[in-house]
Amino acid sequence: MKRIVAIIAAAAGFTAYGQLERGNFTGNIESTFQYLNEDSLIGATQPASKGLLNSYMNVYYTHGNFRGGLRFESYLPRIQGYPTEFEGTGLGMRYVGYGNKFIDVTAGNFYEQFGSGLTLRAYEDRALGYDNMLDGLRVKLTPYRGIVLKGVYGLQRLAFRGGISHGSGIVRGGDAEININQLFKGLQEKELNVVVGGSFVSKFQEDNDDLLVVPQNVATYGGRIGLRYKGFTLDGEYAVKGQDPSQDNGYIYNTGFATVINAGYSRKGLGILFSAKSVDNMSYRSDRTKVMQVGLINYLPAMNRTHTYNLVSSLYPYATQPTGEVAFQGEVVYTIPKGTKLGGKYGTTINLNASTAYRPKRTPNPTYSTDSTGILYSTKPFAMSDSLYWLDINASISKKFTRNFNAILSYYHIVLNNNIAAVTKQPGNIASNTIVLELGYKFKNRSSLRTEMQVMFVNRIDSLDNRVKFNTPGSRATDNGDWATLMIEYTINSNWMVSVMDQYNFGNYDKAKRAHHPYITVGYITGATRVMASYGRQRAGMFCVGGVCRFVPASNGLTLTVTHSF
């Protein structure tokens, strides 16, 4: 009870403090509690502690040129599916900083990104359990209009074990970006806009390998350019990495490279984008023995659309292959103007998107086993093999029919090479076709109803390129086959909402596993505070309900979430 009084007193103290004219407090709090049941049908287990709690609170303070911030985190223990790098309770971030027009210094923890992140991206996503912040010193200089220089030097947060747990490597780097049009006064009003930049990052990790002599200092560096002319844009970045034998690449001595190119055109009512990417051996970590999202210094953007409807987002998702891939993406958004025959009273929006990724073409080094170079193969940017990793073609049409009624119809065709992305045990390529119809209706009394009807048909593609239904006898399929989802969300007023969802695995080849996944959610929202309670079965993936999206792991049980911003 004493503790509770202390918490309340602390909260009251904060409230009082916020009203003083002494700078600015902002921050947020999020707490997720789970009580989970055993459910062998969907493979959900009950944790030994029964209850699970993830919690964090950020407090940021600014006063004139000074700023500071900290975050308390608790994983008691972590919620299901959250990465194992998170455990205990304590301080997970703290920094102080000072900034004026010329210089900005941060000491302690910071997040940072150079260019498109190919050389450095210190990033967090708390819902996902991704936090690779740096801990040290960052200096930003703006010596002249249009010029920004950055320098970083620090250790990396590798895990949270009741406090920040650092990786063994030191990360240091610098970045320069010049906006040509801002730099030269005479160019400020020109239609062509040019931004150039370059970055250099180096990591140091002691050679702790018993068998190999591994480089202790590994550098990446890259250059980039961004061009804009009226509605046209063209951006590109190219980065290379020195020899970096690691767990990721199987301790080979190849150098690495990554390049990303984006070309776009847009005007009112029309947007077009084409992207291309080529990556080989570019995973870059502060600890060469780590895998997954642990200790990543850089970021290699996945080139596909982030889907939101539950079946397409959660069943066969795709992540970039850091060891190498050649990928392309195209996207068009077009709004048929209102007042036309097809546009209707409110306009009709069409969205087309396609993305694909292939294995790079690599020429093996014939003397790898006998020479001492450690170079396994050679390759070039955009040299691609015919081995497909990923294909996604999707289209949606969105239309508002009346003041109160709107509809979105979507179609998705996805082929995933499960040998590479390995989302299930099924070997080979998995093809899925999904249709989603979303309807929304707003009642006169401000309440509203929204429903999503989704159906996904899944095929296995065998070695002869034939499509085999998962429920065909003798197909030896191990995956789950076809799915359907029905979701109904009723917003009672601006404070209360309730939603009911069922995901039904109607096409499972094992009839005993054709399970329903009912899930009910009740939410209360007031201002910047939200309280939500959910109960039922849930698949892993990104989950959107009651107006908010976040990533949620597979479970069966009760989930309580409280979030607040201040």
Place this chain on the structure above:
Amino acid sequence: MKKLALALAAFGLFAVSFAQDSGKDKQIPGVQLKDMSGKTINTAELAANGPVIISFWATWCSPCKRELNTIHEVYTDWQEEFGVTLVAVSIDDEKTKNSVPVYVNGRAWEYVVLMDTNSDFRRAMGVNNVPHTFLVNKDGVIVYSHNNYAPGDEELLYQELVNLSKK
């Protein structure tokens, strides 16, 4: 179970005490962000020309798009009536940020769009999830904060704009 109930009760009080404080006399923190044309903008100066709606969104967030598409229909009226500007802050990261201009122009939005690629402004504003919408008066003080979008919430925002214009 008793302990749990007590902890939850304490937690609730904690949240409420913050709720009373929320959005009062809070200035917009200054963070350097880029707009879609690559021009750098200091967020502390957003309200220099009158009241501002700051709406955090992402291309992968359906409710965010519902909110901004709904306001889009009445935005010209709001601009005329209150002199308000809507700043749509995209928290799309490196993976999806290139789709932002495609969507914004494809939908013919007339908002000021800022790119918060590494969530620096999102952190400074204490945003947990998107959508999150703030109303900022001409002095740069946050007067309204709402973490959600349900159809009809735009009418609450309109009411807040009416209240603000009366002051």
